[in-house]
Every structure is written in structure tokens, then in C-alpha cells.
Amino acid sequence: MAGTDLKKLARELNLAVSTVSRALRDSHEISAATKARVKALADKYGFRPNPHASSLRQAKSRTIAVVVPEIRNNFFSQAINGIELVAQEKGYHVLIYLTHENSKQEREVVQLLQNGRADGLLISVTEAESYPHLEACREAELPIVFFDRVVDEIDAPRVITDEKLLAYQTCRRLLESGCERIAFLTMAGNLSISRHRQDGYLQALKEKGKEHLSIIVECSAADGDSREQLKKILSGPQRPDAVFAAVEKLAVDTYEVCAGIGLNIPQDLCVAGFSNLTVASLFNPPMTTVVQPAYEIGKEAAGILFRLIEGKKLLPGEQKRVLPSHLEWRRSTAR
């Protein structure tokens, strides 16, 4: 029933408010008998303590915030799935904020978390010049854990994947299977993930002595734009014989553009990319993907955040956790 508070219970039981509070929280200084009486009545009324009063008094919210660029992306929804699982186990609540790749929005949202609304922050950042809002969190002693898209300059634990390695391995295999001109498709060039993946790409080229053949395509974030860019590149005279997409969306875009302009995958163009699409194997042709352990990343990041919140020492490997991705080699890259 709504409208039950400690005062009401106390009055009805002829007890002090403090006693009722303590009884409900199983304090050792309350006798078993009173505890039973109190709990019985609380149950009867379905009493739930007001969370704002508790949070105010205890200076903690039992809430964590998750800030991500978008949620329609499979990677993020899987990660959130993992985060929510851990949070629910811990009895924490999860606030969610989408920044839509807009750094201004990210700043504003994170500012709002400053004064106790959340006890901790899990964030996968958006590209920006600088991250003053995250510095502010550190000053406000709001624990942060990065996942996937991290910012190097800020000293906070991070959970990432071995993306450079996987990018390298994928591109090497493309080269070894006969691809000569691999285009690297990327979106926000200055994002940690873009850089790392590009590094892997370049390393593979370099190793084969084909660094001079690198083709780096920085695509626009706007939806239609990237497809236009791809169309131009893939219908040109010097078109690549393979693309490696740094993000899922660009791999999918490539498929669509190919269908549009009549290019055959993989005969005319090999396609591979980072993607957590569980249905990639149903594509025509099945798409070669680097899949990141998104769910585990979420769980891991949340776990570390809780250790921070609880003031525990971090384990040795937790300041920078690198989880293994894996390559699903499929027909879209079969030469």
C-alpha cells in the first residue's frame, strides 16, 4: 500500500522510528521479538522505504549509469545485457543514456550524474576533442569504467578487446587469400577503436610489403552519406577487391551497396568487418565477422565498477582488461 512510512509503522507498533528502521535492516541492537513484530507489519502494508530519503541520508544511490552512443547496435545491447545482469545481482539500478554520437550530449548527460544520482559510471565514449566531463567525474570521485571505446588520457579502468590483433589477423588472411587492394572503412577516425583497428590493418599490409596500397575510407556518420561514399568508391575504376569494416554498420552498408550496383560478394569484392550480428551466417553470402564478446565485456566492466564502488582494491589485471574477440571466417571472404 502506498503512503506507508516508518512513522506510520512506528506509531502503530508503539515504537520509535529509529527502532523500526533498525529492525527492518536487521540491526543487532534490536531483539528478535521486536524485529518479528516490525517485519510482520511492514509486510502487511507492503512497506518499501523511500529510496530518495535513503539515498540522501546514506549519500549513495544504489544506481549505476550507462552511457553509450547508441543502443540499436548489437554490440551495445549485448553489453547492456551483461551490465544489467550484474547490477541486478548486486541489487543496483541501471540508468541509461544514449548520446547518438554527439559529444555535446555526452557532456551534458555526464554532468547530470555528478551530484549523487549514480554511484558509478560505465561509458563507451563518443569522439570528441577533449573529455572535461570525465575529468570532472574523477574530481567528484564518481568511479568510471570504460568499455570498448576508451579515452587513453583518462586514468580509469577499461575493458576492451584485442581488436588490433584481430584486425591484423583478418587482413593478413585476406591478403594471403589473394586480395590485393583492401579498403579499410572507418567512421570516427579519432576513436580508440578506430585507431586500434586501423593499426592492425596497416600492420598486416606492412608485413606483406603492401603498405603503399592502403586505402582508408573515413565514412560520414550520417546514415545515407556513408552509402553514397561507398558507392562511389566501389564503382570507381580502381575499386578495391576487399573491404574491411571497422564497424558493423559499414559492413552492412557494403552489402547493400554491392546489391545496388551489382557487385558480387566475394567474387568481385571480399567483405569482412567487426560485427556482433548473430545472423551474419544467414547473409548472402554468409558474412565474415570479427565478433567481440560484448556480453562478457558488459559483465566484466560492471564487475570492476562495483569493486570500485565498494572501495575494494582492483585485482592486478583489472586496470586494463583485454578480452579475446574471434574471427568467423565465412563465404564473404572466400576467394
Place this chain on the structure above:
Amino acid sequence: MAGTDLKKLARELNLAVSTVSRALRDSHEISAATKARVKALADKYGFRPNPHASSLRQAKSRTIAVVVPEIRNNFFSQAINGIELVAQEKGYHVLIYLTHENSKQEREVVQLLQNGRADGLLISVTEAESYPHLEACREAELPIVFFDRVVDEIDAPRVITDEKLLAYQTCRRLLESGCERIAFLTMAGNLSISRHRQDGYLQALKEKGKEHLSIIVECSAADGDSREQLKKILSGPQRPDAVFAAVEKLAVDTYEVCAGIGLNIPQDLCVAGFSNLTVASLFNPPMTTVVQPAYEIGKEAAGILFRLIEGKKLLPGEQKRVLPSHLEWRRSTAR
């Protein structure tokens, strides 16, 4: 800077706490001059009012809760996308809870929202015998809006789609293009969406006088189980020549099972289903889907919830809002 509160500002400005509070909220009873002074100092310190204190005093949290069965499903992540957009516009925060199709978890989670943690609830329910927790919300005067998966017995606004109609149209078209034995694949049989979609399916059969040929397959929620069930049905002697999946997962499962046992889509089996997979057109063969306007559903539901929260009258159509889905007819159903 952390640790700034009204008291500190007041002291530094030689003002009363109440004056500072009023100045920051642009109260008319504060002179422009003092407002400026106050705001300047607040800005300097980056002051953010403690949300718990505000919420406690004002008895509102500026937070809404979203409860959904899962988030990996494209439908829900798109809906959440819409919800978050509206919430952010309104300056509200969004709590998210996943029930993983577990009604006990749903009950517990909703109970936690009772005492002011959220000002409103958007929910897509999980199958259950009854919904006492939702009744409780009504008594606690916590506004609810259902979206997609609704419960008829509870009097709250709902945002759904014309799913029965679309199920009917899809099945009719399957019949007209020559399918004789269409299997209807469903998961939780007593869910509103399952019932409506099944009704549409049956209506189409009835209209063609083939009601006796109905095949209703209630699949297990467990991941591997549903594929096993499908495998059995699709490799049997009397196998269907088409399946219509009530939910995305079962359509995808069908593709996978077909690949496993060597059935060709659509020659051996037509496949269609409700799905918000944006990549369905890239499947082999491209998959026929009924796509629901998930994003709009989210926006619409959130909009209605806010009208409830703000105590406004609902517009005529808002108690039950039906948005149009659409059918994407593709090669998976080409006879």
C-alpha cells in the same frame, strides 16, 4: 566541483539558503540582480543540486522506468531508443530493467519502483498467471503505459500494432501463392501478441476454408530447445510447406534449421515472420518480415506516459493506440 551545496553558496553570498534555491530556479520573487549573483557563483562551482534531496522534497524523481523482457531483440532496443529520446527531451532519466521472460523477476522489479523511485512505468510484460504487481502500481498511483505486450485486464493506456491484421494479410498471401500447410510458430502462448498474431493466422486459414490444416507450434523459450523442436517438425514426413513465425527468434531459428537439414527456402519451405531485423533483406534468401514501428512505439508510449505524469487529460485515441506495421515481402516466400 563536488561538495558544493546550497548552504555553501548561501554563506559565500551572504544570502539565505532559500534565496539561493529560489534564484537558481528563477523564482519571480527574487530580483534580477541577486539571481545573477547567485547563478554566477553556482556556475563557477559547477553546482548541481542533489537529486535525492530534490526528489524527496518534491515527491517526484524525474525518472521513468522501462521494463522489458530482453534487450538483444531488435524490437526492444529500437523501442528503448524512442523512449530515451522523448525522456531526454523532457529532462527525465531512464531506468532500465530486463526480466528475461521471467515473471517472478518482473514482479520483484516492479515492486521496487513502488515508493517513488520512478514517476512512471513503461512495460512490455512477460507471460504470467496474473499481474498483482501491476495492480499495485495502480493503487500506488504510479502511472503505467503498456507497449507491445499488454495485459488486457489492467486498465492502462497501451501502444500496440495492428499485428492481427498483418498476420492475417501475410498468411493470406502465403495461401494465395500456393502454400497449403502453414505452421504458426509461437513462444509464450498466452501473451497478448501471440494470441493476436495467432488469431490473424487462423482467420486467414478460415477464410480459405483450410482451418483444419492449421499447425500451431508452441516453442520452448530455452535457446537450443526451439531449434530441436523445429528440426523435428521440419524433417518429419508431413512437414509444412511454410512457416509463419510470431517472433523474430523463431524465424531466424527456422533459417538455421533449414541450413542444417538441407531444406531450401523458399522451394522447400516458405518463411515469414514478425521481425525488426534491418538486415533481413541481406539474408539468403532475403527474408519476408512483418516489421513493427518499434521506434515510434517507444516515442508514442513515452509521450503518453508523460501526459499521465503531468496530470494532463489523455487525447481520445491515447487509451489504446494502434500503430501500423508493414509487410516486407521478399524471396523467402516466393513460390
Place this chain on the structure above:
DNA sequence: TTTTTTTGCGAAAACGTTTTCGAGCCGATG
């Protein structure tokens, strides 16, 4: 001029918890 209204602000109560402090009581200890 006097009276009323308006303007600008301060003091304190209120929101519903948790926590600090202390008090009474009882049994044990010296």
C-alpha cells in the same frame, strides 16, 4: 498624509530515512 499592496528576502519546517548519542535496565564482576 495614511493605508494597502508589492517586492525581495530570511527563518524554519518539511520530505523520510539513517545514524549518533544516550538512557534505562539487567546481570555479572570486583
Place this chain on the structure above:
DNA sequence: CATCGGCTCGAAAACGTTTTCGCAAAAAAA
């Protein structure tokens, strides 16, 4: 017998806001 320490519990402060109430001074009305 005086003291001490544990066991229960109550009174009140505290958390940081918002809001109610009141009050003085200035402005407007009479």
C-alpha cells in the same frame, strides 16, 4: 555494595533540497 558492560530502545540530529510563512521596506493607492 558499587561498578561495569551488554542489551534494547528512544530522542534528536543529519542528509540537501523546496516550500510555507512572515517581515521589512518600498511602491502604489487612497
